[in-house]
Amino acid sequence: MSKSRLTISLNEVLFYFTRAGFGVNAPIGVSEDFARSNIWVAQNGFDPSECSLKALDNLDSRKSSLSIQFEKNENGSHLFCKEGNLLSALEASVSCVDWLEFNGLNGKLMVTNVDCPLLVVSALGANQCTGIKVSWLDNSNNHYQVNLCDETKWEIISSSEAPVEKSNNADIEISALNASEKISIKNGKIRTFNVTDEKLKTLNNGVKVGDKWPQIYEYFSRCLVKSSAESRASGAGAGLVDTD
Amino acid sequence: MTVKLKILDKYLDFMRTPEKVMRLDRMGSSFPTRLSFMRTLIRRMAKEAWRFERTLRNVDKEGYGVSVYSAITPNRTYSLIAFTQEIPADMRTDRVIAEVWDATFSLFDGVPTQEDIDYLANNTPLQEGGRYRPSELVLARANKSLRVFENIISSLASGVQPDLELISSVGYLMRTTAVYGSGKFGCADRAKIADRDECNAPFQVELLAVYLIRWFTIDMVEELAQERGGKKAVRLDKNISRFIGVGNSTGLGMAPFLLKHPSLIHNWVVAKETALARVRSIETALPGTIEVFLKSLLQVGQHIDEWNVADEVQSARISLLTDEIQALRMWCEDESNIYRPYPWNGIYQYVEDNFSFECQEMVVSLIIEPHGSIVDELADTMSTNSIPKFKADMTLSQLKEVVADAYNWATTIDFSLEESQHHFWYYSEDKLEPRFGSKGVDKGVDQEMPLAIGRDVHDLNKVLLETDDDISIGEFAMTYPQFRHIIRRIQNTYERPYSEVQDNLLSESMRPLDLLRFKLAFFGASKFDPKSDLWTRISMYQGAPLPDQISEPNHDCWSFPIAGRSQSYSCINCTCQKAG
Numbered sequence: 001m002s003k004s005r006l007t008i009s010l011n012e013v014l015f016y017f018t019r020a021g022f023g024v025n026a027p028i029g030v031s032e033d034f035a036r037s038n039i040w041v042a043q044n045g046f047d048p049s050e051c052s053l054k055a056l057d058n059l060d061s062r063k064s065s066l067s068i069q070f071e072k073n074e075n076g077s078h079l080f081c082k083e084g085n086l087l088s089a090l091e092a093s094v095s096c097v098d099w100l101e102f103n104g105l106n107g108k109l110m111v112t113n114v115d116c117p118l119l120v121v122s123a124l125g126a127n128q129c130t131g132i133k134v135s136w137l138d139n140s141n142n143h144y145q146v147n148l149c150d151e152t153k154w155e156i157i158s159s160s161e162a163p164v165e166k167s168n169n170a171d172i173e174i175s176a177l178n179a180s181e182k183i184s185i186k187n188g189k190i191r192t193f194n195v196t197d198e199k200l201k202t203l204n205n206g207v208k209v210g211d212k213w214p215q216i217y218e219y220f221s222r223c224l225v226k227s228s229a230e231s232r233a234s235g236a237g238a239g240l241v242d243t244d
Numbered sequence: 245m246t247v248k249l250k251i252l253d254k255y256l257d258f259m260r261t262p263e264k265v266m267r268l269d270r271m272g273s274s275f276p277t278r279l280s281f282m283r284t285l286i287r288r289m290a291k292e293a294w295r296f297e298r299t300l301r302n303v304d305k306e307g308y309g310v311s312v313y314s315a316i317t318p319n320r321t322y323s324l325i326a327f328t329q330e331i332p333a334d335m336r337t338d339r340v341i342a343e344v345w346d347a348t349f350s351l352f353d354g355v356p357t358q359e360d361i362d363y364l365a366n367n368t369p370l371q372e373g374g375r376y377r378p379s380e381l382v383l384a385r386a387n388k389s390l391r392v393f394e395n396i397i398s399s400l401a402s403g404v405q406p407d408l409e410l411i412s413s414v415g416y417l418m419r420t421t422a423v424y425g426s427g428k429f430g431c432a433d434r435a436k437i438a439d440r441d442e443c444n445a446p447f448q449v450e451l452l453a454v455y456l457i458r459w460f461t462i463d464m465v466e467e468l469a470q471e472r473g474g475k476k477a478v479r480l481d482k483n484i485s486r487f488i489g490v491g492n493s494t495g496l497g498m499a500p501f502l503l504k505h506p507s508l509i510h511n512w513v514v515a516k517e518t519a520l521a522r523v524r525s526i527e528t529a530l531p532g533t534i535e536v537f538l539k540s541l542l543q544v545g546q547h548i549d550e551w552n553v554a555d556e557v558q559s560a561r562i563s564l565l566t567d568e569i570q571a572l573r574m575w576c577e578d579e580s581n582i583y584r585p586y587p588w589n590g591i592y593q594y595v596e597d598n599f600s601f602e603c604q605e606m607v608v609s610l611i612i613e614p615h616g617s618i619v620d621e622l623a624d625t626m627s628t629n630s631i632p633k634f635k636a637d638m639t640l641s642q643l644k645e646v647v648a649d650a651y652n653w654a655t656t657i658d659f660s661l662e663e664s665q666h667h668f669w670y671y672s673e674d675k676l677e678p679r680f681g682s683k684g685v686d687k688g689v690d691q692e693m694p695l696a697i698g699r700d701v702h703d704l705n706k707v708l709l710e711t712d713d714d715i716s717i718g719e720f721a722m723t724y725p726q727f728r729h730i731i732r733r734i735q736n737t738y739e740r741p742y743s744e745v746q747d748n749l750l751s752e753s754m755r756p757l758d759l760l761r762f763k764l765a766f767f768g769a770s771k772f773d774p775k776s777d778l779w780t781r782i783s784m785y786q787g788a789p790l791p792d793q794i795s796e797p798n799h800d801c802w803s804f805p806i807a808g809r810s811q812s813y814s815c816i817n818c819t820c821q822k823a824g
Binding site for chain 2: 022101102203
C-alpha cells in the first residue's frame with residue numbers, strides 16, 4: 001500500500017487521509033474534514049496526495065500553524081494565523097466553511113497566507129457551498145480563480161499552465177459569484193468540471209495516486225502501533241488453530 | 245389498509261427510548277429479526293426471481309482450483325469467483341493476520357472475462373496483500389470446518405446422509421474470517437452501487453457474496469463426494485443442506501465500524517424499534533398472528549436446545565433463556581394473558597418485567613415475525629448516504645442542552661478512576677488489525693483510535709460549562725479544534741438519537757463482544773458462539789433457502805431454524821405466502 005502509482009478507492013482516501021492528518025497532530029475532527037476535502041479532490045480527477053502532501057509537510061515541520069483568528073472590518077471578514085505564520089489549509093478550510101455557514105456571504109472573506117489553496121476550495125465543494133468565487137495569487141505569481149457555480153458544475157480559470165494542486169502560499173479571497181465577474185483573469189485558461197460525470201468516472205476507474213503517495217502513507221503509518229509478541233497474543237482470535 | 249393506518253398513527257407511544265435500547269447489555273443480547281439484512285436479501289431474490297448458475301468449475305479431484313457462481317438479477321449479474329487451495333493445517337487461523345486460507349473469493353460486478361479471472365488469481369488468494377479494482381465488489385476468505393467437511397463428503401460418497409448431530413453442533417462447512425466491501429483494498433466504493441435497487445439496503449453485496457459462498461461450499465462437498473463415491477454417491481437431503489449455513493469469525497473490526505457510522509446505526513435501530521412499536525400498538529391481534537407466535541415459541545425452544553457453546557457466560561445465559569421461554573409458554577397458556585386488548589404489548593411488557601435481556605430481545609424478534617405486512621417496508625429505510633456534518637450555526641446554548649439531555653450517561657462518569665479509562669482502541673501495524681489494549685500493559689496509547697466517545701463528551705462538557713453562550717460554535721471550534729469531532733457527533737445525535745452507544749467503551753468491564761453481536765444480529769446472524777470477550781463465531785443463512793429453493797412458498801420462513809427440518813408451522817403475513 002505504500003507504493004506509488006497505485007489506484008485506490010474513495011473509501012481508502014477517507015481512511016488514509018484522516019489518519020495522515022492525525023499523524024501530523026491535527027485534531028481528529030479537522031483531519032476528518034481534511035479527508036472529506038480530499039475525496040472531493042479525488043472525485044474531480046486530481047491526485048489527492050499531490051494536493052495535500054505540502055499541507056501535511058508544513059504542519060509536520062511546523063512551517064504552518066492550525067492557530068487561527070477571525071476579525072471583521074468594513075471591507076468584510078478576515079481569517080488569519082494569530083502568530084503571523086503560514087496558515088495550515090487544514091484549519092483554513094474548515095474555518096471558511098464554518099464562517100460561510102454561520103454568516104452567509106455578505107461582503108468578502110479574506111484568508112491570509114494559506115499554504116494549499118485548493119484544499120480550501122475542496123472543503124467548500126465538499127460542503128456544497130455554491131454561488132461562490134475563490135481567487136488567489138500564489139507565491140509563483142500564478143493567478144487562479146475557482147467558480148463554484150452550482151451543485152453540478154465548477155470551473156477553474158488560471159493565468160498559467162501550472163497545476164492548481166501544486167499552487168502554494170497565497171492570500172485567498174472568497175466572494176459571491178456575480179455574472180459580471182465570472183472570469184476576472186485576462187486570457188485565463190478555463191477548465192470546467194461536471195461534478196456528476198467526474199464522480200462517476202472516479203467510481204468506475206478508481207483514484208490514481210502518484211509519487212507523493214508513499215509520503216502520505218508514511219504520515220498515516222504514524223497511527224499504527226508496532227506489533228509485539230505480547231500484543232499479537234492479546235488480539236482477537238489469538239492462540240486458536242482451527243479445529244472445528 | 246385501515247388497520248395498518250391505525251397502527252401507524254399511534255405507534256410512537258410504544259417506541260422504546262434510546263436510553264433503554266442503546267446500552268451494551270441489551271445490545272449484546274440482540275437477535276436477528278425479519279428486518280435483518282439477510283432476510284431482506286432473500287425476500288428480494290424471491291420477489292425478483294433471481295437465477296443462479298455455476299458458470300465455471302475448473303478444479304482438481306481434491307477440489308482445488310477456480311470456480312465461478314453467478315446470481316442473475318433482472319438488471320445485472322454478480323459473479324462469485326472462488327479460489328481453493330491446500331494449506332498447511334498449522335496455518336489455518338481465524339485471525340486477520342492469517343496468511344493463507346482454504347478458499348478465497350471475489351464478488352465481481354458482472355460476468356468476468358478470462359482476463360479478469362487471471363488477474364484475480366494473482367490477487368484474491370493474497371487477500372489484503374492483493375490489489376483490487378472497481379469491478380470487484382467484495383473480497384472474502386473462508387476456512388473449512390475440517391470435521392464437518394470430511395464427514396459430509398465421506399457419508400455422501402458412501403451413499404448415506406451425514407451425521408445431523410455433527411452438522412448441528414457446527415452449523416457450516418466453511419467459516420468466513422473476513423468479508424470486505426466498500427472500497428477496501430481498491431474494491432468498488434459503495435457509492436458505485438448504492439443507487440441500484442438490489443444494493444440499497446445495507447451490506448447487500450457482502451451478504452450476497454456470503455450467500456454464494458454457502459452455495460459454493462454445499463456444491464463443493466456434493467461434487468467431491470461424487471468424485472470419491474461414483475455411482476454410489478448421493479446428494480444432500482434438502483432439509484439437511486438447507487440447515488447448513490456459513491460460519492463466520494468476527495473480531496474487533498466490527499466495533500469501530502459501529503462507532504464510525506452513527507447515522508447508519510440510527511436508521512437500523514429506528515427501523516427495528518418502529519417495527520416493535522407498531523406491533524405493540526396493535527389493539528386487536530391480526531388474524532392468525534397469535535397462533536403463529538405460540539407455535540414459534542415451541543420451535544424456538546428446540547432452536548435454543550441446539551445452541552450449544554463452550555463459553556461459560558453465554559452458556560449460562562442460554563440455560564436461563566431456555567427456562568424463560570418455557571415459563572413464557574406456560575404464561576401464554578392462560579388465554580386471558582394473550583387474548584385481550586393490545587396483546588403484543590401485554591406479552592412484551594410481561595417479558596420485560598420478568599425475564600433477562602436475552603429473553604426480551606428474542607421475544608422482540610418473535611412478535612415482529614408474524615407481522616411482515618406492517619413492518620417489511622421499514623427495510624427500505626435502513627440505509628443512509630448522510631454524513632454527519634459540523635453545524636456552525638448551532639448555538640452554544642443548544643449544544644449544552646443536547647449534552648445535558650442526551651449525554652448524561654457520559655458526563656456523570658468519573659474518568660479520574662483507573663477503571664473508567666482502562667482500555668484503548670488501536671490499529672496494529674500487523675495488517676491494520678484493530679486491537680483493544682489495556683493502559684499500562686499495551687503500547688500505543690498515543691495512537692489511540694478516536695472512539696472514546698464518553699470521555700471526549702465529558703472533557704468537552706467541562707469546557708462548555710466554563711464558556712459563555714454568546715460565542716458561536718464556529719468560534720468555539722476555532723479556539724478548541726480538539727473538540728470538533730465530538731461536537732459533530734453530538735450534533736448528529738441531536739437529530740438521530742439512536743445513533744450512540746450509551747456506555748463507556750473504555751471501561752474495564754466493557755466487552756467488545758456486545759457490539760459485535762448487536763451488529764451481527766442486524767446482519768441476520770444466529771448461534772452466537774463467543775470465544776472470548778473480543779470475538780465470536782456465528783452462523784449465517786442457516787435455514788435459508790438454497791438457490792433452487794428461492795421460488796418455493798416458504799422462502800421467507802427461516803428464523804430460528806432447527807436441524808434437519810423445515811419450519812414446523814406455516815408462516816403468515818409475509819411475502820412468501822403471497823408468492824405461493
